[in-house]
Amino acid sequence: MTTTAGALAFLGETVVEGRVAERRFEVLREGEPIPGILWAPAAVSRAAPLVLLGHGGSGHKRSDRMLELGIRFARDRGFAAAAIDGPGHGDRGGLTSTDDPAYRAIWQRPNNVPEMVADWRAALAALSELELVDAARVGYWGLSMGTMFGLPFVATEPRIRAAVLGKAGLTGSSVDRSGIAPHLREAAPNVTCPTYFHVQWDDERFDRYGSLFLFDQIAAAEKELHTFPGLHAEMTPQALESSIAFLARHLSA
Amino acid sequence: MTTTAGALAFLGETVVEGRVAERRFEVLREGEPIPGILWAPAAVSRAAPLVLLGHGGSGHKRSDRMLELGIRFARDRGFAAAAIDGPGHGDRGGLTSTDDPAYRAIWQRPNNVPEMVADWRAALAALSELELVDAARVGYWGLSMGTMFGLPFVATEPRIRAAVLGKAGLTGSSVDRSGIAPHLREAAPNVTCPTYFHVQWDDERFDRYGSLFLFDQIAAAEKELHTFPGLHAEMTPQALESSIAFLARHLSA
Numbered sequence: 001m002t003t004t005a006g007a008l009a010f011l012g013e014t015v016v017e018g019r020v021a022e023r024r025f026e027v028l029r030e031g032e033p034i035p036g037i038l039w040a041p042a043a044v045s046r047a048a049p050l051v052l053l054g055h056g057g058s059g060h061k062r063s064d065r066m067l068e069l070g071i072r073f074a075r076d077r078g079f080a081a082a083a084i085d086g087p088g089h090g091d092r093g094g095l096t097s098t099d100d101p102a103y104r105a106i107w108q109r110p111n112n113v114p115e116m117v118a119d120w121r122a123a124l125a126a127l128s129e130l131e132l133v134d135a136a137r138v139g140y141w142g143l144s145m146g147t148m149f150g151l152p153f154v155a156t157e158p159r160i161r162a163a164v165l166g167k168a169g170l171t172g173s174s175v176d177r178s179g180i181a182p183h184l185r186e187a188a189p190n191v192t193c194p195t196y197f198h199v200q201w202d203d204e205r206f207d208r209y210g211s212l213f214l215f216d217q218i219a220a221a222e223k224e225l226h227t228f229p230g231l232h233a234e235m236t237p238q239a240l241e242s243s244i245a246f247l248a249r250h251l252s253a
Numbered sequence: 254m255t256t257t258a259g260a261l262a263f264l265g266e267t268v269v270e271g272r273v274a275e276r277r278f279e280v281l282r283e284g285e286p287i288p289g290i291l292w293a294p295a296a297v298s299r300a301a302p303l304v305l306l307g308h309g310g311s312g313h314k315r316s317d318r319m320l321e322l323g324i325r326f327a328r329d330r331g332f333a334a335a336a337i338d339g340p341g342h343g344d345r346g347g348l349t350s351t352d353d354p355a356y357r358a359i360w361q362r363p364n365n366v367p368e369m370v371a372d373w374r375a376a377l378a379a380l381s382e383l384e385l386v387d388a389a390r391v392g393y394w395g396l397s398m399g400t401m402f403g404l405p406f407v408a409t410e411p412r413i414r415a416a417v418l419g420k421a422g423l424t425g426s427s428v429d430r431s432g433i434a435p436h437l438r439e440a441a442p443n444v445t446c447p448t449y450f451h452v453q454w455d456d457e458r459f460d461r462y463g464s465l466f467l468f469d470q471i472a473a474a475e476k477e478l479h480t481f482p483g484l485h486a487e488m489t490p491q492a493l494e495s496s497i498a499f500l501a502r503h504l505s506a
Contacts, residue, residue, distance in 0.1 A: 199478075201476070201478075212465060221482060222482050223454070223482060224479070224480060224481050224482070225452075225454075225478065225479070225480040226477070226478070226479050226480075227477060227478040227479075228477050229474060229475050229476060229477070238498075238502065242495065245491075249491070
């Protein structure tokens with residue numbers, strides 16, 4: 001069943017975990033569909049804060065981490081949360097490994113980042129029209145590729161009131177692979193919302209100093225750096241909860 | 254009323270907040286009394302973890318922060334917690350400002366740090382004899398001067414199983430004043446227990462890079478860096494809770 005709500009077409013609804021409703025949606029931008037998922041409390045009494053979730057490289061809008069975050073924001077915090085597929089990922093290409101040559105090709109395409117930023121802006125505009133969303137309280141959560149796209153998005157989107165970023169920096173093998181660092185360096189001084197920045201201290205793909213320098217470039221007066229031991233893909237339950245709590249604190253007020 | 258328990262003399266007991274018992278104590282080291290305070294759950298059923306609390310410069314064993322931490326560890330976590338006066342502070346000199354020339358004099362005294370480390374070791378040995386203390390689960394919490402003394406203590410004391418350190422680094426006006434940095438630089442590679450390191454990003458007394466470099470020198474495989482906006486003396490409730498939760502997690506197991 002397809003229903004439309006403003007610029008947004010809902011493609012179906014599932015209830016996960018009883019108290020959380022999950023809905024697939026599409027937003028059109030220049031005729032192309034942007035596929036997404038929206039999680040929200042099954043029973044909504046008033047407009048809730050919205051957290052946009054940016055998945056990592058080789059992931060997709062309903063990867064384990066996105067699903068976990070969507071459920072936790074909706075169930076535990078009463079928030080809405082939404083994820084969209086990145087270029088080449090999920091329903092937009094189905095990449096499952098950052099070693100896939102197609103992944104590198106994405107990053108070598110001109111306008112890759114501005115296009116994804118435009119996707120996010122279109123999705124945010126459509127989601128903001130929903131009654132269940134309080135458009136004055138929108139946050140962003142995205143690490144690794146979720147930062148490589150998300151940091152430039154947050155930097156140019158004043159509707160984002162708080163952000164969780166990280167697992168990305170100015171140097172490292174992932175930078176060599178993507179050539180994305182200049183974008184991050186240029187965008188960081190325009191990030192002014194309260195920012196939580198996550199670093200895996202032993203990250204084998206973005207080295208720690210390149211991450212610290214990126215953090216240092218972020219202009220937000222209210223910014224926090226949190227580093228934890230372990231490789232790029234590792235993240236402890238405490239670290240995840242800490243990042244969720246940061247957004248909850250800033251968006252609940 | 255004075256009662257003795259092994260090497261420790263209790264000088265009186267107060268119950269604060271109903272569920273927390275607070276006791277002043279003294280431990281003798283080479284004939285000199287080390288004055289301290291022990292907080293513990295008023296009703297103790299089995300040996301509890303112990304957190305040693307190192308106060309900051311111009312503070313003392315029962316400064317607001319120490320009292321708050323003692324109560325929170327005892328009441329909220331069921332832990333014991335103990336603080337002792339640093340040299341020149343509290344009952345050992347009564348310093349109330351780090352601008353006091355006597356403060357600088359403390360740091361210019363040879364063996365200042367080894368003496369305080371020895372005080373901590375004597376206090377820990379005495380406290381470990383108490384039935385209410387589980388000597389296998391001891392942690393340390395100390396920022397600023399609590400790190401300037403505490404980091405060398407943690408570095409040489411294998412009984413410390415987890416530590417909260419920070420608000421201190423290798424460069425900054427407080428380093429110029431104390432000349433303490435060589436000590437910290439030498440000791441950090443011997444800190445091997447799980448360590449939570451707190452940085453105030455706008456610290457006017459220890460600059461951020463000197464703090465990051467100190468953190469980098471800490472040898473612990475399991476170490477976390479947490480930076481928050483604000484000047485040296487500032488600390489948000491969330492940052493404090495986060496440091497408490499770290500010790501609770503590592504000492505509860």
